[in-house]
Amino acid sequence: MANGMTRVLHILDHSLPLQSGYTFRTRAILKAQDGLGHAVRGLTGLRHTAPLTGVEPEIHDDLPFYRTPGKPSGPPGLSEWQEIGAIARRIEAAAREWRPEVLHAHSPALGGLAAVRAGRRLGLPVVYEIRAFWEDAAVGNGTGNEGSLRYRLTRALENEVVRGAEAVVTICDGLRGDLVARGFPAEKITVMPNGVDLALFGQPLARDADFARSLGLGDGPVIGFLGSFYPYEGLDDLIAAMPMILARQPDARLLLVGGGPAEAELRAAAAASSAAHAIHFIGRVPHHEVDRYYALVDVVCYPRKAMRLTDLVTPLKPLEAMAQGKLVAASSVGGHRELIADGMTGTLFPPDDPAGLAAAMADLLEDREMWPARRTVARAFVERAHDWSRNAVRYDSVYQTLLTRKQAISGSAA
Missing domain, CATH: 3.40.50.2000 (Glycogen Phosphorylase B;)
Incomplete structure (x- = not known):
């Protein structure tokens, strides 16, 4: 050396x-x-x-x-x-x-x-x-x-x-x-x-309203998940929560970008839901296009299920979302609690609980006045501790x- x-x-x-x-x-x-x-x-x-x-x-x-x-x-x-x-x-x-x-x-x-x-x-x-x-x-x-x-x-x-x-x-x-x-x-x-490599994720794109409308998202608010569709990610709970979210936020939309082993079951659950019109699957997209979809999302949601994997391991995606200036909501499994301070850098809700997820998400979507401050605090956290x-x-x-x-x-x- x-x-x-x-x-x-x-x-x-x-x-x-x-x-x-x-x-x-x-x-x-x-x-x-x-x-x-x-x-x-x-x-x-x-x-x-x-x-x-x-x-x-x-x-x-x-x-x-x-x-x-x-x-x-x-x-x-x-x-x-x-x-x-x-x-x-x-x-x-x-x-x-x-x-x-x-x-x-x-x-x-x-x-x-x-x-x-x-x-x-x-x-x-x-x-x-x-x-x-x-x-x-x-x-x-x-x-x-x-x-x-x-x-x-x-x-x-x-x-x-x-x-x-x-x-x-x-x-x-x-x-x-x-x-x-x-x-x-x-x-x-x-x-x-x-x-997070802030050279890649640190400069979020502006929301493209025409692109959002072409995907059926309207003016939102938009809840998003961008990643792999594994069973432990809990996306079935997010889909199950959507009718309850719509009861309080009728214009809310769910954007699911990615794919994986659970995709077929998730699509079937969405099709059978009373909120089917508000759930939009995009499929996998090239990595260089991910920023374009992040720009459409107001809140990125990570409803991971409670198990050894999710309690022990911290995921990367919430940090990328914070770097992109997005609000973050996640289940309160151990890996998320290590990254997210509830009410400061993100919102935590109980895992394996669609009703709890829906209540937390609807509260977050209704409290728009605090969004700018939450985004600023979360971005500063990434810059300080996770760059x-x-x-x-x-x-x-x-x-x-x-x-x-x-x-x-x-x-x-x-």
């Missing part, structure tokens, strides 16, 4: 050009670290599904990424073991070429285990960053069951990475607290909260501690 610059190789499940909350956080981290003077590259495992270009490293948005060729194959257990080996070998090859000083692996655990294995062979410190517990994410997505064999094995692999890494990072206090409760030392775990250009500095102390420790060990060995 020289002149404050560190060479960091980030090990990732997937990356740009794929678009997801995972890739957007990765992009923000790498861009911010690059802006601070660090040299950064990414390396993806076998789960990255974009076609390989044949050029190494691939460049996307001026960021370089190494790829691990191949696809997962074979029976469960053996397939994952082979996958870890393939990623570890790719890390070693990239490290011999590029000479990183730190391996920074991001969940899930397969990449983390590969980084720990490669780090030991290379003599490089490993930072492991947990964005969510993937066994809980599988439950939330409807692809897993809490307490199942797969759930327990995924949790055991995560524990193995946490033990093997020199430092651990989580995106929120909920995840950190859960690891400490498992017996891991608190001093090993640092919180790097979700952030990636500031948050990324927190990694520096973690890297510096590990490199100083490595130098001390090397010196004593000499």
Whole structure:
């Protein structure tokens, strides 16, 4: 490490050009670290599904990424073991070429285990960053069951990475607290909260009234959700609340932008609702067009259901909405409470309760005089505590501690 610059190789499940909350956080981290003077590259495992270009490293948005060729194959257990080996070998090859000083692996655990294995062979410190517990994410997505064999094995692999890494990072206090409760030392775990790249989300567009009318939104007010339609997001509760919201706000409209596993059921529920005329599905839109739809929305609503995933993990979307100058309303699950101060930066309502959601939303829509102040306070909160250009500095102390420790060990060995 020289002149404050560190060479960091980030090990990732997937990356740009794929678009997801995972890739957007990765992009923000790498861009911010690059802006601070660090040299950064990414390396993806076998789960990255974009076609390989044949050029190494691939460049996307001026960021370089190494790829691990191949696809997962074979029976469960053996397939994952082979996958870890393939990623570890790719890390070693990239490290011999590029000479990183730190391996920074991001969940899930397969990449983390590969980084720990490669780090030991290379003599490089490993930072492991947990964005969510993937066994809980599988439950939330409807692809897993809490307490199942797969759930327990995924949790055991995560524990193995946490033990093997020199430092651990989580995106929120909920995840950190859960690891400490498992017996891991608190001093090993640092919180790097979700952030917003204000260069991307900090300049909201003006509302296009003609565009709003073309979508059937009229003059509003407009409640919006922009994101993935997973069961745990609770959009069924929002749809169920719409008739009660219309009883107090007849001109209110609901704009749903995105798609996902729960989409078919949500569309059916909306079609059967007495508020069907006020619920508008847009489908997925390119990321560069999201701002245009944000501009149509007065209140962005996040009615997440209560479960381990939502209680432990802070989402990124409410921060993006605050940066866009939007009012935010959300269920009072743990992940939301860590981000939103009720009555100050947003409105909280009880989870899994359409009537409670409707009452809170109607109250918010009726109290328009406080909207400008709420938006100002929320935007200032993002700038102060969740701007990636500031948050990324927190990694520096973690890297510096590990490199100083490595130098001390090397010196004593000499």
